[in-house]
Amino acid sequence: MNKPVQGSLLHLSLTEAAAAVKDGSITSVALTTAALEAFSRVDKVINSSIWLEGAVALEAAEELDKKRKSGAKLGPLHGIPLAHKDMYYKAGKLSTCGSSIRKDFRPAYTATVIERLEEAGSVTLGGLNMAEFAQNPTGHNQHYGHCRNPWHPDYSTGGSSSGSGAAVAARLVYGALGSDTGGSIRLPASICGVTGIKPTQTRVSRYGVMPLSFSTDNVGPLTQTARDAARFMAVIAGHDPKDPTSAHEPVADYEAALTGDLSGMIIGVPTNYFFDGIDADVQAAFDQVVLVLKERGAVIIPVTIPHIDAIATYGGIVSRVEGGTIHGEWMRRRPQDYAVHLSGRLYPSQGIPAVYYVEGLARRGPILKAVGKEVFGLCHAFITPTLRKTVPTLLSTDIDAGTPGAIELFQDMSINTRPINYLGLPSVSVPCGLDPNGLPIGFQVQGRPFAEARILAIADAYQRDTDWHRRLPPNVS
Amino acid sequence: MSLRETVAVQAVTWTGISEPNDAAGAMADMLAFSIKGFAALRGELAFEDEPSSFEAALQETKEPTR
Numbered sequence: 001m002n003k004p005v006q007g008s009l010l011h012l013s014l015t016e017a018a019a020a021v022k023d024g025s026i027t028s029v030a031l032t033t034a035a036l037e038a039f040s041r042v043d044k045v046i047n048s049s050i051w052l053e054g055a056v057a058l059e060a061a062e063e064l065d066k067k068r069k070s071g072a073k074l075g076p077l078h079g080i081p082l083a084h085k086d087m088y089y090k091a092g093k094l095s096t097c098g099s100s101i102r103k104d105f106r107p108a109y110t111a112t113v114i115e116r117l118e119e120a121g122s123v124t125l126g127g128l129n130m131a132e133f134a135q136n137p138t139g140h141n142q143h144y145g146h147c148r149n150p151w152h153p154d155y156s157t158g159g160s161s162s163g164s165g166a167a168v169a170a171r172l173v174y175g176a177l178g179s180d181t182g183g184s185i186r187l188p189a190s191i192c193g194v195t196g197i198k199p200t201q202t203r204v205s206r207y208g209v210m211p212l213s214f215s216t217d218n219v220g221p222l223t224q225t226a227r228d229a230a231r232f233m234a235v236i237a238g239h240d241p242k243d244p245t246s247a248h249e250p251v252a253d254y255e256a257a258l259t260g261d262l263s264g265m266i267i268g269v270p271t272n273y274f275f276d277g278i279d280a281d282v283q284a285a286f287d288q289v290v291l292v293l294k295e296r297g298a299v300i301i302p303v304t305i306p307h308i309d310a311i312a313t314y315g316g317i318v319s320r321v322e323g324g325t326i327h328g329e330w331m332r333r334r335p336q337d338y339a340v341h342l343s344g345r346l347y348p349s350q351g352i353p354a355v356y357y358v359e360g361l362a363r364r365g366p367i368l369k370a371v372g373k374e375v376f377g378l379c380h381a382f383i384t385p386t387l388r389k390t391v392p393t394l395l396s397t398d399i400d401a402g403t404p405g406a407i408e409l410f411q412d413m414s415i416n417t418r419p420i421n422y423l424g425l426p427s428v429s430v431p432c433g434l435d436p437n438g439l440p441i442g443f444q445v446q447g448r449p450f451a452e453a454r455i456l457a458i459a460d461a462y463q464r465d466t467d468w469h470r471r472l473p474p475n476v477s
Numbered sequence: 478m479s480l481r482e483t484v485a486v487q488a489v490t491w492t493g494i495s496e497p498n499d500a501a502g503a504m505a506d507m508l509a510f511s512i513k514g515f516a517a518l519r520g521e522l523a524f525e526d527e528p529s530s531f532e533a534a535l536q537e538t539k540e541p542t543r
Contacts, residue, residue, distance in 0.1 A: 202535065215531075247535070310521065313514030328492055335497040344500035348508055350492050351484030356515055359522050365530030366523065372538030380540075399500050407503055424535055449535040 009034045011472070014080060014174035014228035021079035024068065028061035028079030031174075032123050035081040038172045039125070042476070046148045046157075048166040050086045051094050052126035057081065060123045076231055078121030084177040085161050086127030087134060087210035088114050097210045098130040098160075100143045100337045101330055111208025112240045113177060113219055120235040125173065128163030132342050134179055134212050135323065136160055137187050137413040138397045142339040146394055149192060150473035151439050155391050158191035158413070160184040164222045165192035169440075170476050175223040175232050181212045181319050183386075183417025185220050186429035190386035190442025193431045195459060195469060196222040197229045200449045201424030202247040204233075205240030211326060213319035214245070215361065216421040225469055226459035229428065230254035233452055249450050257453035258460040262296040267445075267458065268303030268379035273312070274416050278388040285433030285441040286385050289462065293383075296461045303378055306370045308419070314360035314367075315422030321357045324349025341399035341410070360422075368423050372448065381447045381455055384416055386429045391439035417444070426452045430459045431468035440468070480512075481505045 009031055012020065020026040036054045043049055064079045087097045089107035096102050118124065129147040131140065139147040139157035147162035149155040150170040157166045161178025165188025168176055178185040180198035189196025197220045204219040211217060221232035237251045269290065275283070290300055305311070324331075327346050335343050375382060392409055399406045420427045425446045433441040447455040463469050478486075481496075484505040488494045496502050 200535065202532070249536075249539070309514065310518050313511060313518060316511060316514075328494065331494045331497070332492070335495075338497070340498050340500050343497040344504050347488065347494065347497055347501035348484055348505040350488035350494050351505060351508060352511070356511075358528065359515070359518075361528035361531070362526040363522060364528070365532075365534035366526055368531065368534040368538055372534075376538065407500065407507070411507070424531065448540045449538050451540045454540065 010038055010171040013224045015231050017174055018077060018080055018231070021068065022074055028064045028123060029058060031079060032057050032061040032081045035125060035173055042170050042172060045153055046150050046166045046170055047145045048129050048147055048163040048170065048172065049083065050096055050098070050127045050129050050144050050163070057123050057125045064121060064123065075119060075121035076235060077117060079123065080121065080174050081123045081125050082117065082175050083125040083128050083167060083173045085130045085164050085179060087130060087179065088177055089208040090114050094127060095210070096127065096144070098132045098134070098141055098144065101334065103143070107208070109208055112205040112242055113236045114208065116236050128167055128176055130163055131160035132339050133327070134160040134181065134184055134210065135342050135345060136410065137183060138394065138410060140341065140394065140398060140400065142400060148394070149391070149439065150476060151193065152437065154393050155439055156191060156394055156397055158188035161188050161222060165189055165194060165196070168192070168194045168222050168224060169473055171472065175221050175228055178220060178222050179209065180218045180220060180421065181216050182421055183414040185222060186386050186417050186427060186444055187413060189222050189429040191391050191440060193440030193468065193471065194222050194224060195226050195229050195428065195430055196220065197233065197428040197452065197456070198420070198426065199233065199237065199452055200426045202245055203426070203450065203452065204236050205243040205246045207240055207242040213322040215322060216319045218421070226428065226430065226456050226463055227255065227258055230258060230456045237452070252453040254453050254456055257457045259457065260296070260461050260464050262293060262298040262458065262461050265298045265458070266379040267293055267298045267300050268375060268382035269300060270305050270382060270384060271302045272304050273308045274384035275388070278385060279390050281390055281435045282385050282388060282441055286443055289383065289432050289443050292462055292465050293458070296465065301379055303375050303382055306374045307367045310363060310367060311419045311422050314363060315418045317352060317356060318360045318422065320349045321352055339400055344399065364422065371423055376448050381445050381451070381458055383443055383445050386416060386442040386444045387413060388416060390435040390437065390441070420446055424449060426450070426455055428455045428459050430462055432466070433468060479506070480509055484508065
């Protein structure tokens with residue numbers, strides 16, 4: 001198969017590719033070969049992967065093609081090549097967590113989400129680049145090389161699921177697991193121009209997933225389209241006996257909810273916090289989003305998010321303290337093995353009083369209830385920009401290089417995403433424009449707990465009238 | 478004593494962790510924003526509030542079944 005044809009295979013969405021495999025017009029081997037070829041060519045620039053197992057993946061793809069020919073029942077991801085943030089455990093396989101400390105770590109057990117994705121017929125290509133221990137919003141990684149934005153390699157990919165965002169944007173894979181503790185799925189989704197969903201807290205099992213913050217960690221996919229995300233979510237969502245914190249809530253038929261019709265849908269736009277200091281280019285892109293959603297039948301209303309100062313304050317403490325706690329032993333014994341920005345970030349949590357941490361957790365439920373009443377009592381969902389600022393360069397956010405102002409920029413990147421983790425709400429980031437530097441802009445849709453179908457329906461309706469999610473970075477063929 | 482010095486004493490005293498680099502010290506100084514935030518929230522914690530209420534709130538706040 002020649003290169004242009006292979007390239008076009010990878011331009012299909014996940015659901016389009018799955019349909020083609022199912023009807024026999026494309027083989028899993030062809031898709032997997034195309035993906036591996038694309039990695040070998042493009043990853044020299046963007047560095048989105050940490051390790052790949054091409055031969056193993058091709059062997060799996062051959063078996064899946066045989067299964068299809070046998071007439072056996074096929075899973076919803078049959079034959080689809082995926083790769084995941086390198087923090088999802090698979091027994092005997094490398095899982096570096098983007099770190100030097102775990103550079104040789106091979107877990108003895110497999111994450112439930114990996115089991116579910118492979119049972120659904122997907123092919124796992126390998127582990128994707130990520131922030132060290134999932135703890136930066138920029139894409140920097142001193143140990144495996146910085147991940148670079150496919151739209152321009154001097155710019156941040158967003159993080160911490162940097163490789164997931166970059167690989168999906170560069171059309172190297174049809175989808176990738178990320179994780180989101182303060183924005184780590186939505187930031188790279190927005191910055192790389194793809195769709196990324198952070199599910200409701202407890203919606204997806206975290207068994208076999210590297211921990212960062214047990215109160216705010218979430219597992220979710222980055223994909224080209226909202227429909228792809230719906231397909232992906234249907235496979236990974238649902239209670240897992242191995243993760244007692246996972247919800248027993250039934251899993252909705254996410255794809256069935258994608259009707260394109262927003263008639264009667266009331267969507268809120270916050271009047272406080274989320275637009276403070278916003279860049280004009282981001283505001284302009286967001287204003288166009290509102291117009292598209294109105295055209296689709298939605299009613300747009302202003303809403304005020306209650307307790308926003310508390311949400312921002314507590315949201316900044318809970319995950320830091322939990323991260324600082326689980327990294328305590330390594331911070332004592334081998335602090336030199338962390339990048340400067342990470343040990344710098346973990347360290348101050350040692351000085352935060354436990355009473356403040358408990359206060360943050362204790363008020364979480366009452367504040368969520370207030371948001372439920374005062375926001376979702378008025379609207380079905382609310383939308384905000386994913387980031388307030390246009391995409392920064394890697395250099396401007398490089399704390400390790402000592403760039404002046406990098407710490408402030410670094411911490412501001414998650415200012416619109418982190419509050420959503422504190423509230424535990426589902427949130428999907430959707431591409432909605434390009435800034436003057438040619439880098440993507442995104443907006444995020446939030447719904448009530450377990451309203452993944454609702455927010456994906458809004459994202460899908462928006463994508464029916466726009467093509468930002470279909471646009472390709474320069475030099476992607 | 479500066480905030481950076483306070484955190485340094487607290488960290489080494491309670492957890493045996495030393496300031497690893499200047500960036501860590503600078504980030505410790507930035508806890509001033511969090512302290513200001515918590516100070517502004519004093520009096521809002523109710524006596525009966527507790528962490529386990531969050532899972533219940535997720536259920537109570539979810540979208541009504543259509």
